[in-house]
Every structure is written in C-alpha cells, then in structure tokens.
Amino acid sequence: MKEGQGRKRKRARHNKPQKPQESLQPKHSIKHKKETHQQKSHAHRSSASSKPPKSSSSNSSSFLDKMRARLAGGHFRMINEKLYTCTGKEALDYFQEDPELFDMYHTGYQEQMSHWPELPVNVIIKWLKDHSSSLIVADFGCGDARLAKNVKNKVFSFDLVSNDPSVIVCDMSNIPLDPSSVDVAVFCLSLMGTNYASYLQEAYRVLKPSGWLLIAEVKSRFDPNNGGADPNKFSKAVCEMGFTSALKDFSNKMFVLLYFKKKEKQSSKGKEIEWPELKPCIYKRR
Ligand code: SAH
Helix, strand or coil, X not given: CCCCHHHHHHHHHHCCCCCHHHCCCCCCCHHHHHHHHHHHHHHHHHHHHCCCCCCCHHHHHHHHHHHHHHHHHHHHHHHHHHHHCCCHHHHHHHHHHCCHHHHXXXXXXXXXXXXXXXXXXXXXXXXXXXXXXCCCEEEECCCCCHHHHCCCCCEEEEECCCCCCCEEECCCCCCCCCCCCEEEEEEECCCCCCCHHHHHHHXXXXXXXXXXXXXXXXXXXXXXXXXXXXXXXXXXXHXXXXXXXXXXXXXXXXXXXXXXXXXXXXXXXXXXXCCCCCCCCCCCCC
C-alpha cells in the first residue's frame, strides 16, 4: 500500500458522497480479502459484546443490522471495483480462490439494483419476447441468470462463478461455443474487465451473420462530461469489428442501450481498433 492510502481510505468511508478517486485501491490481494472477512467477524463480535449503551434490545439489533449492512456494502464496492480494474482471467482466479466473494458481490449488486426504477435486464427480456423465441442467445456475464429464466429462447448463460448448474462457468473472453452459433449476444452491465474488447471479439466470433449484439451499460460510463467514454467512439470501435449500429438509447436515467447487428460479410481484418477506456462504475454508498 502506498503511503497515506490508509488515511485516505478512512476518509473515503466517512465522506459522502464517495468520489471515484477516494474509493478503494484496485490491487486487493486475496489475502487482504480474507483479512477483511476476519475484520468483519471481529467487528461483528466486538459490537455484540460491547453492547451500545442506553439502548433497548430492538435498538441494539437495528444498530447491529445497520453495521452489518454497512460492512456488506463496503465489501460489495471493493469487489465491484476489483472486477472493473482487472482482466477477466484475473477475475476468474479471484472468485475461484474464494467463491464466497461472488455471493457477497451479488447480494450487494441486488441491493443496488433494488433502487433502480427499471432494470436493464428486463428491457432485454422484453426485447427478446418481442422477437422470435427461436433466436439462440448467449448471455455474457449473466449473474443470477434472470434472462434465461424469463424467456422461452435457448439461452447459454456465462459467468465467473455459479451455484446454478445451468450457468457455464468461464471467463467470457473464451466461451465454449462454436463460431457462428448464436443469434443474440447480450452484455447486460457486464463489460467489466480492462480487456472488455476481447469479450466483444468473442461475441463477434460466436454470432451468426446478421446476429444481434445487445449492450446495456451504466450511463456514467458513457458520459464524456464526467470522465466517461465517448459513446460514439465506442460505437465506432464496435462497428470496425464488423457490426452496424442499430440503436442508441440514452432515455433511461441509469443505463444506456447500444444495439448492433453483425455484418453479413467480415470487414477487412487486421485493422487496429481504438477502444476507448471504460471507467469503473462506482456504486453509491447507501
Ligand atoms: N447480466 C446480469 C448481471 C450483471 S453483474 C444482470 O444484468 O443482472 C455483471 C456480471 O458479469 C457479474 O456476475 C460478473 O461476475 C460477470 N462478469 C464480469 N466479468 C466477467 C468475465 N470476464 N467472464 C464472465 N463473467 C463476468
């Protein structure tokens, strides 16, 4: 840890709202995570034994609930930032080493999503229901596989960890599907790794000609006025890979929708594509 970081972290935890540069540093080792677990149970124990004075039992249990929620929120934000600042391969190793972190991540993720007026995955579910159920779908970074559970289509769901046997565990830069085998590739809030372009390359590989690429991303990541990427540059890079842009929808307050169609014929290969950097999405403390 660099000098001064410890102090910065403490401040960041107490300041509201949390600015991205004040958030936790990306290079958390697995060891550090385990320490954090211990800290969690230690904090748990010490708050239980040193009962808050002058409070009724219901007050103390709500105090403990608040502390637990705060710790869980902190863990979620730490894992979230890790996923945005490492490669998919590193993320796979990270979760395989300690699958409990994945459950922590998803508990926090669901908590954050419960504050969104509309979920992007539901918009994509609706899109699929409005199209033929014979379309074969690949859901890249499926989370709890909500997409597969809510449509009639054949859906291949991919994620780094899963308790659900229908989910194929892998790093999505390398999925076990044949070239030109799916009609729709979905990335719903899942372009997380620093090597995100390789996920899109993989989608290009498995999509049939004229297949759909559906991307939903957190709005701030495509807000150039706030350090986000220029959506036109991103879209240009995707098109250079061999897609045409079909829809750009910025109407939702929380997320953007970018839909593309794979070209019938492969574009000239070998051209270096300039991918804009996508900044991490830092979720608010709640
Ligand atoms: N698409 C789901 C979940 C979004 S959370 C939904 O909209 O509800 C993002 C998911 O992407 C997480 O579950 C995370 O584990 C997954 N993910 C991130 N990088 C990945 C990678 N390299 N390979 C596979 N899954 C990845």
